[in-house]
Amino acid sequence: ARDLGVNKGRHNFDRIRFDYYRDETVAVEALKAGEYDARQENISRIWATAYDTPATKSGLLIRKEIFHEQPAGMQGFVFNTRRAKLSDPALREAMNLAFDFEWENKVLFYGAYRRTTSYFMNSPFEAKGIPTGAELALLTPYRAQLPARLFTEPFAVPATDGSGNNRANLLKAKAILEEAGWKVKDRLLRIPGTDTPLEIEFLIDSGSFERVISPYIATLARLGITARLRIIDSAQYQRRLDDFDFDVIVNTFGVSLSPGNEQTDFWHSSRVDMPGTKNLAGVKSPVVDALVEKIIRAATYEEMESAAKALDRVLLWGYYVVPNWYNNSFRMIYWDKFGQPAQQAKYALGLTDCWWIDPEKQKRVDAARSQTSGVKH
Numbered sequence: 001a002r003d004l005g006v007n008k009g010r011h012n013f014d015r016i017r018f019d020y021y022r023d024e025t026v027a028v029e030a031l032k033a034g035e036y037d038a039r040q041e042n043i044s045r046i047w048a049t050a051y052d053t054p055a056t057k058s059g060l061l062i063r064k065e066i067f068h069e070q071p072a073g074m075q076g077f078v079f080n081t082r083r084a085k086l087s088d089p090a091l092r093e094a095m096n097l098a099f100d101f102e103w104e105n106k107v108l109f110y111g112a113y114r115r116t117t118s119y120f121m122n123s124p125f126e127a128k129g130i131p132t133g134a135e136l137a138l139l140t141p142y143r144a145q146l147p148a149r150l151f152t153e154p155f156a157v158p159a160t161d162g163s164g165n166n167r168a169n170l171l172k173a174k175a176i177l178e179e180a181g182w183k184v185k186d187r188l189l190r191i192p193g194t195d196t197p198l199e200i201e202f203l204i205d206s207g208s209f210e211r212v213i214s215p216y217i218a219t220l221a222r223l224g225i226t227a228r229l230r231i232i233d234s235a236q237y238q239r240r241l242d243d244f245d246f247d248v249i250v251n252t253f254g255v256s257l258s259p260g261n262e263q264t265d266f267w268h269s270s271r272v273d274m275p276g277t278k279n280l281a282g283v284k285s286p287v288v289d290a291l292v293e294k295i296i297r298a299a300t301y302e303e304m305e306s307a308a309k310a311l312d313r314v315l316l317w318g319y320y321v322v323p324n325w326y327n328n329s330f331r332m333i334y335w336d337k338f339g340q341p342a343q344q345a346k347y348a349l350g351l352t353d354c355w356w357i358d359p360e361k362q363k364r365v366d367a368a369r370s371q372t373s374g375v376k377h
Contacts, residue, residue, distance in 0.1 A: 001235035009341060012356035020361030030043055031333060032061070034369045038334035038351060044112035047331050055335075057132045060368050065329040069346040071123035072328065074116055075252040076321030077202070077216075082244055082272070082282035085191055085198060089147075092319035096174035098219045099278050102162035108211060113325035117157050119315050120255050122328050123277065125308035127316065129154050137365050138294065138311070142287040145318050170222055177223070189224030200227045203246045205237035242276040250324070251280055257347075259308050263292045281320040288314055337362045 001007055019036050021027035024043070028050050041047045055061035077099075084225045086092065087296050101115050118126040131139050131151060143151065158169050181192035188197040200220075202213050210229060217227040232240070240246055261289045263280075265271060267288050271279040291311040298304035330349045339358040346348070 010353050012354070013352065014301050018262075026177075031318065032336065034365075035264065037337065040349070041331040041333055044109040047112060048110035048150040051333055053087045055368070058368075059149050060335050060365055061322065062332070062337055064332050064334075066332055066344060066349065067329045068344075068348070070123065070348075071125075071255045071257060072116065072121040072326035072327075073252060073254040074119040074121065074321060075250070075324040075326065076103050076116065077213075077324070078249050078251045078283065078321050079319075080244060080246050080248070080280070083247060083321065084249060085200075088182075088192075089319050090176050091182065091198075093310070094182075094223065095220065096319055096322050097169040097176070098166070098223060098225075099156045099158070100160050100219065100324065101157075101163075101167075102160045102165045103164045103166070104183060104212060104215065105325065106162045107164075109325075112331075113327055115157055115159075116323040116326050119253060119312045120259070120308060121326050123255060123257065125255070125305060125312060127155065127309045127313040131310065131313060134302070135313075138291065138310045139287075142290070145285075146314065150313060152315045153221060155313065166219060170219070173223055184224040187224055188226065198225050198226060201247045202227060202229045203237065203240065203249050204229070204231055205229055205234045209250055216364065227242075227366055232321055243284070249280065253278075259292060259295055259304065260355050263295055267311070268292050283315075283318070283320060285314070286317070288318075300362075335365050337365045 002011075011155065017036075021030065024046070027039070028046060030036060031051055032051070051061070051063050053061060056063050064068065079092050079095075081087050081092075105111055105113050105115075120126050127135075130153065136151075139146065139150070155247065157174075160166050160169060177189065182198075183190050183192075185195070190196060191198055202217070204210070204213070210231065213229050217229060220227045241249065251269075255262075264279040267279060267281075267283045267285075269284040269286070269289050271277040272282055272284050291307055291314060294307035295304055295311065298307060332349070332351075334351075337357060338351075338355045340355050340360070341350070
């Protein structure tokens, strides 16, 4: 079938070999030594610091971001709103203001990421501006059940200058909490109507997020919020999620270019009390339920798009998560021996599918490797 239009330009390699390395550092060094040809780098620190070599400076080893249009969905710190202490949107908004993404991105991630601002990030379904047209028509019947700001101002995630001084946002957070009845006593934020200090646990099953959450916990303390981090094994972690036994977790809600039934699992009230549900935030809203149904039953793409944007907007204004970050590129390191299509695929890397070996480039790379190692490749 090589002459079929769908196959032309594809499947160009006679043989593809995958090497597996148990150690990340060894894998990086092996690539630089020419033991294999291409690597997709997913760790921002390694991307920023590990590839400043003579080969990259000479252009033999290419370090390149290849941008794509894959939907990123939403990764964030997810609040379990089933718990009374986290049921107040004002508290959740204040905690959003306390997260300094710009500083963490600069200091921890070498500026490698972009801030997530939508549950349908990097897709056509992102809510932007204020609702108009078909989206406004979907939301208007529920105006009394939604924040007034949803109809009058665009949603925006809090931002800082990245200096580490988040004072302006913390002052906004303090004002929001005071207006909602939260008060600080003896430097501790008290749950409205009680003298009980607010205590929150961040639950994770991997130490990789410890360096992200720890500075956030320190900032929350400036609002009087006592937060702690707990790391447990994956089996115990899953059991606690299944039983809704958590305050805040890190989770990703993935999406596709055709949202559908998964939105029921993520957000519909019918899933709130279901053990093991993916509605981890405990969203229980007739507005959300109606919009999810609109997405699933949409008869046209336009109907689905309007309903998804409306759902995105309602979820954002509900402050169910503190949005994290995403990356809209494939970070590739590869020896300059490949030819590539002039027009890259929108939704895939296509290395093993659409690239090919360029004989002239191959000779150049082999010659350079031989000079360096003394071994003929």
